[in-house]
Amino acid sequence: FVEIVKKIARFNLKFTLDSVELTEGSWVRFDGYTITAFAVSHGLPALGYVLEEDPRPGRFDREHAIDLGIPPGPLFGRLQRGETIRVKKDGQDVEVQPTDVMGAPRPGRKIVYTGDTRPVIPALLSYAKDADLLIHDATYDESEKKRATEFYHATALQAGQAAEAAHARTLALTHISSRYTDTASHLQDAKTAFSGTIVIPDDLFMLEITYRE
Structure with a gap:
């Protein structure tokens, strides 16, 4: 498809x-x-796609670092960047590793986008568990479940069930059919299955995704 577009389009690419x-x-x-x-x-x-940030470093234990003989300053930064350092304590050379003063790594943020689809909970459990944001097809409300199955889409209830199963923090219901004049039934259906935050975004909607602590 890409090769055909390159051949028939009326422009010349300036890059590979x-x-x-x-x-x-x-x-x-x-x-x-x-x-x-x-x-x-x-x-x-x-x-569908999972966007997952790299893990973040664990928390730095400042008090324990000082107890180990490390003076506040540049050596703190070296440890936080993963370097092993040597300091003198009580006249002795002491080696301090990052693991001595850093907590366990903390997860980055995870966003999951299903695109148009029927429910695919097994796939979400394999790839998308503990998502901070699950953006899920919710074309129909539950009264149109049969139509959703026929046209390979999901209902809002099914989206809620998927979010609950995957332990998502926030569920965004998308691709809602234009047959609906409002989304109240979608929101209610999703709430019956999912206890987290639910949003039904309009175009250009922006959502700040905070870190899990």
């Missing part, structure tokens, strides 16, 4: 463009985060 086809389990590495693809169910080959 290579297409890489992703499949179930494919991942692409970026600076500070990774995007992983997982298979969804939409009646044809289709993928």
Whole structure:
């Protein structure tokens, strides 16, 4: 498809463009985060995506560092960057490793986007558990469950069930059919299955995703 577009489009690319086809389990590495693809169910080959930040360093134990003989200052920063240092304590050379003064690594943020799909809870449990934000197809409310199945979409209730199963913090219901004049039924359906935060975003909606502590 990309090659055909390059041939028929009325412009000349000024840079190299290579297409890489992703499949179930494919991942692409970026600076500070990774995007992983997982298979969804939409009646044809289709993928959802997990954007996951790298783990963050653990908390620095300042008081314990001082007890080990490390003076406040640049040595604190070296330890936090993962370096092993040597200091003198009581006249003795002492080696201090980052693990001596740093807590366990803390998870980065995770965003999951299903795209158009029927419910795919097993895939979410494999790739997207503990998502900070799950953006899930919710084309229909529960009164149109049969239609949702027929057209390879999900209901808001099914989206809520998926979010609950995956232990998501926030659920965003998307791709809602234009047949609905409001989304009250979608919100109510999702709430019956999911105890976390639920949003139904309009275009250009912005959401700040905080770190889990």
